Amino acid sequence: MIAHHPDEALLIAYASGAADEAASLIVATHMHYCAICRMRGKKLEAIGGGLLEGLAPQPLASGALEATLAKLDQVTVFERPRRVPSRDGTPGVLRDYLGGDLRDVRWRRMGPRLSYAPLFRRGPVAARLLRGTPGADSGTHSHQGTEYTLVLAGGYTDATGSYAPGDLQVMESGQRHNPVADPGEDCINLAVTTGRLTFDSLIQKIAAPLFGF
């Protein structure tokens, strides 16, 4: 059961297309786990459709329809790309970015209990996978921008609560937390940061830039 959902503003940003790709990936991956937010997203898109319908039409240049009709024979009919079914339950929307399943990810170590795998970076926005063995402590840190964390496997706990697969945590700029991986299986998260993380401990302050954080 999903306990932590994106707030209304983030869902609107996703449905309207205002959110950047990394934040949108977080929302879409959450929706993979969450039927309630899939439904909310559909309703927001319907509101987008209703607003589009209500806009005052801006006439196109004369000949626009004819020009478009002339192109109809040249375009190919779109076929939805077949997604290969996951062997380990990896969300399809995430597989598009991983190029495979979670179990195929090549992890890079950044400590005895923590590893990571970069997905993509666009300017100050970075999307990556983080993995911690049970009990792994990712260190007290705060953020210059917003940090989105979506649990994919296992779980973690910080002062704000416990997070299980599908749960989303959003930490705003300046908020500080110290997540620790729950007992049991490894905790794997999809993490998006819109600014650099700031670690409290000196050793992590030195290490963070090495890992692109």
Place this chain on the structure above:
Amino acid sequence: MTRPAEVGEMDMLLGRVAANQDRAAFAALFGHFAPRIKAYLLRLGAPAAVAEELAQEALLNAWRKARLFDPAKASAATWLFTIARNLRIDALRREKHPELDPEEFMPEPEAGADAGLMLAEKEGRLRLALKELPADQIQVVELSFFADKPHSQIALELGIPLGTVKSRLRLAMGRLKRAMGGEE
């Protein structure tokens, strides 16, 4: 100037494009939606020439993708909205809009008590609710969907406190979602 479409009319036209590549139906869809998509892109700050070109491209995409349109899941206007949204993200930001593959979620459990309410009826009531929203509420809803701005920026431009933007949006979204029925 085109009149607002009845929910269902545009869906039927899109269905005819999907079923028999009906050019007359496509021309009618174009006449209705291309000028609205152009207006949408202008709202988002696209230069006029770009808005013109992308509005045509959106309708071309609708032609190519018509067979994916499922009138049980969304109206033609909603479907065209998502096409225009994805096109402008691709063209203006060079990014993708990550989306779920609906086939991964079949059958989709309908949440809440609105399962029996037909889509056309839901969207018809939504259109009505949009028309009846007070001007100050429709303004923040439109800016939230059509301006790519955080609420703080919207507040700044309207010269009202952030809390007012949020409360207007909350009121409006509550009304719109109630009109569609079920869980908010």
